[in-house]
Amino acid sequence: MGAHAQAAIPIEHWTHASGARVYLVATPALPMLDVQVNFDGGSRREPRAKAGLASATAGLFSGGVMPHGNKPALDENQLSEAWVDLGAQFGAQASADRFTVSLRTLTEPALLEQAVALAARQLAAPAWPENVWQRDRERTLAALKEAENRPATHAGRAFSRAVFGDHPYGFEAVADTLNAISVADMRGFYRRHVAACRAQISLVGAIDRAGSDRIVSQLMAAVQPHGCEPLTDVPQVKPLDRAIEERMPFKAAQAQVLVGQPGVARDDPDFFPLFVGNYILGGGGFVSRLTTEVREKRGLSYSVYSYFSPGLHAGAFQIGLTTRPDQAYQAVGVVRDVVRDFVAEGPTDEELKAAKEYLVNSFALRIDSNRKLLDNVSNIAWNGLPLDYLDTWTEQVERVTVADIRRAFTRVLQPDRMATVVVGAQP
Numbered sequence: 001m002g003a004h005a006q007a008a009i010p011i012e013h014w015t016h017a018s019g020a021r022v023y024l025v026a027t028p029a030l031p032m033l034d035v036q037v038n039f040d041g042g043s044r045r046e047p048r049a050k051a052g053l054a055s056a057t058a059g060l061f062s063g064g065v066m067p068h069g070n071k072p073a074l075d076e077n078q079l080s081e082a083w084v085d086l087g088a089q090f091g092a093q094a095s096a097d098r099f100t101v102s103l104r105t106l107t108e109p110a111l112l113e114q115a116v117a118l119a120a121r122q123l124a125a126p127a128w129p130e131n132v133w134q135r136d137r138e139r140t141l142a143a144l145k146e147a148e149n150r151p152a153t154h155a156g157r158a159f160s161r162a163v164f165g166d167h168p169y170g171f172e173a174v175a176d177t178l179n180a181i182s183v184a185d186m187r188g189f190y191r192r193h194v195a196a197c198r199a200q201i202s203l204v205g206a207i208d209r210a211g212s213d214r215i216v217s218q219l220m221a222a223v224q225p226h227g228c229e230p231l232t233d234v235p236q237v238k239p240l241d242r243a244i245e246e247r248m249p250f251k252a253a254q255a256q257v258l259v260g261q262p263g264v265a266r267d268d269p270d271f272f273p274l275f276v277g278n279y280i281l282g283g284g285g286f287v288s289r290l291t292t293e294v295r296e297k298r299g300l301s302y303s304v305y306s307y308f309s310p311g312l313h314a315g316a317f318q319i320g321l322t323t324r325p326d327q328a329y330q331a332v333g334v335v336r337d338v339v340r341d342f343v344a345e346g347p348t349d350e351e352l353k354a355a356k357e358y359l360v361n362s363f364a365l366r367i368d369s370n371r372k373l374l375d376n377v378s379n380i381a382w383n384g385l386p387l388d389y390l391d392t393w394t395e396q397v398e399r400v401t402v403a404d405i406r407r408a409f410t411r412v413l414q415p416d417r418m419a420t421v422v423v424g425a426q427p
Contacts, residue, residue, distance in 0.1 A: 009367070011377060011387045012209055018220040019197035019228070023381045024212045025204045025373060031107045033205030034374040037219065038382050041099030041193025044168040044234050044313070050181050052140075052173025054094035057186040059136055061092040061101070064127035071121060076132055079122070088115040090122060096169055097312045098382065099193055104371075107206045116215050124222035126190065128183045141175055154248055155256035155423040162244045162419035163262055163316050167237045196220040197228035202378040204370050237262045237314040240417045250424035255328040256320075258421045259335055263317035263412060266310040266383045270408035272396045274308055277405035279355045280347045281339070282306025282319060287354065289347075293338050294321065300331040317413065328425030340415040346406030360394045 012024040020037075046053040064075045074082060083090055088105035101123065105115035147153040157172060164170025199220065203212050240261050264274060282290040282305050294304045301321040309315035319339070323331045347355070367373045367390065380389050 009373075009390045011380065011390075013387055014209075014213075016201075016213065016216050016220060018199070018216075018224060020199035020201050020216060020220050021381060022212065022216055023200070023202045023377050024207075024209060025377055026206070026208060027204055027370060027373070028206045030370065031206050032370060033103075033105055033107050033112065033203065033207050034370050035103040035215065035219075036202045036374055036378045037101045038200045038202075038378060039099045039194050040097070040198050040231060041189065042095050042097040043171060044096055045193060045231070046168070046171065046189070048168070048171050049177060050185060051171040051177040053181050053185055053189055054099060055173065056133070056136070056140075056178070056181050057189050058092040058094040058099060060128055060133055060183075060186055061122070061126055061190075063129045063132040065122050066125040066127050068121050068125040073127065075127075076129070082118055086111055086115050086118065088118075090115070090119050096315075100378075116218050120218045120222040123194070123219060124225075128187050130183050133183055133186075137178055137181075140173075140178060144173075144175060144178075151250045151252045151254070151256045151423040154250060155258050155421050158246045158248065158421045158423070159258040159260065159316075159318070159419060162246065162421065163240070163260060164237060167313070168234060169237060169311070169313060169315065191226045192229055193231075194223050195226050195228050196223050198231075199223075200378070200381040202374055202381050204374040204377060234313065240414070240419065243417050244419040246419075246421045247425065248421070248423045252325070252424040254322040255325045255422060255424040255426075256322055257328055257331055257335070257423075258318060258320050259332065259339075259418055260316050260318040261414065261418045262314040263308045264310050265312060265314050268310065268412075270404075270411065271310070273400050273404040273408035274412060276352070276355055276359065276397055276400045277342075277347065277409055278306055278308055279359060280351045280405075281342050284355065284358070287358075289342060289351070290319065290335065290338055294331060294334050298330075298334060300324075300327050300334065304335070325424055325426040328422050332420060332422060336415065336418075339413065339418075343406075343409045343413050343415055346402045346409065349402060352400070352402055352405070356397055356400070359397050363394055 009025060014022050016022050041054060043054045062076060062079065064079050065073060067073045086105065088103070090103045092099065092101045103115065103119050105112055160170045160172065201216055280289060282288045285291065290304045290306060294300050295302065301323045304319070304321040306319040308317050319335055321331060367376055376390055379385070380387070
């Protein structure tokens with residue numbers, strides 16, 4: 001059975017015969033189609049000893065294709081040229097939760113047919129060339145080595161360890177884990193996680209349901225031989241049971257400061273109070289509470305920010321800034337005071353009114369292109385959000401009250417049990 005949201009942005013949804021869940025927004029104004037296919041194959045699925053496997057697999061996805069059917073092999077240059085000749089784009093990337101493949105093509109029938117066929121061929125028979133992996137790994141190792149010279153690298157690592165502990169969200173790709181990854185590991189990871197039965201496919205463009213279903217059939221047939229091996233459950237992120245403070249010496253012009261804790265998963269019922277509240281606290285740039293106290297009143301930093309990064313598990317709540325090394329601990333003290341006061345009291349009525357006006361008035365910028373609309377539809381698909389989510393978004397923001405924000409922040413944040421990382425401060 002299919003469902004159709006009767007709304008200003010109509011999203012058609014159905015389950016394909018392969019088990020893939022399909023979401024379609026028809027936008028006939030432009031002769032273009034964007035497709036995103038998400039699989040449960042992000043970095044949370046990789047072993048700690050081979051951290052970086054998901055991203056490495058996605059990176060080598062464009063390394064070429066093996067012979068398939070009556071089609072010959074293509075090396076990475078030939079494959080790239082084939083996509084250029086079609087004026088289309090196709091590639092893969094991995095995040096903490098997802099392994100994602102994306103296609104962008106014109107919908108002129110001949111071009112669309114060839115682009116989908118090439119995408120299916122690449123999904124069915126990626127080559128995983130050893131020589132390309134050796135080259136890419138050396139490039140990545142060189143980039144990691146260069147990053148050691150930046151205090152932000154050390155701050156990010158320490159913060160991730162403190163917030164996530166042994167959870168896969170905190171695993172980090174380093175030289176040892178990258179050197180442990182083989183092409184065979186990538187092949188196995190790809191076949192295990194890129195499964196049609198768990199795919200979530202979003203399409204935005206000049207296409208109807210029948211045309212979408214044909215594309216989905218072709219793409220899912222390419223990975224159908226992978227089967228549908230059950231995946232083990234990933235544990236939840238554990239809350240911090242105490243404050244953690246890490247101070248790391250580093251010679252640099254600016255000290256790096258990160259403060260935070262595990263936040264919430266995307267399906268948290270207080271998502272909107274937390275989203276609106278964080279805009280007021282530190283997500284609103286120069287109009288945020290943190291900027292007022294840290295930058296405007298005390299001149300301790302040019303910029304300071306805060307954000308929640310919810311995923312399938314509790315992502316981090318993070319506050320970050322850079323400051324003069326001799327001011328780092330003063331800045332930390334101000335940040336802690338601001339967070340403690342905000343959690344206890346919430347925003348003022350004036351702050352909430354201004355935040356709502358900005359968020360509601362800027363909503364159109366979140367969906368003003370096919371690519372942005374695709375990202376939003378994919379977010380709906382991945383997180384199981386209502387089909388009318390985009391149509392009710394401004395209503396959800398308008399509905400948030402000061403009491404809602406105070407309740408949500410009191411429940412989620414523990415100002416006295418946060419992780420604080422300071423890199424490069426003067427003693």
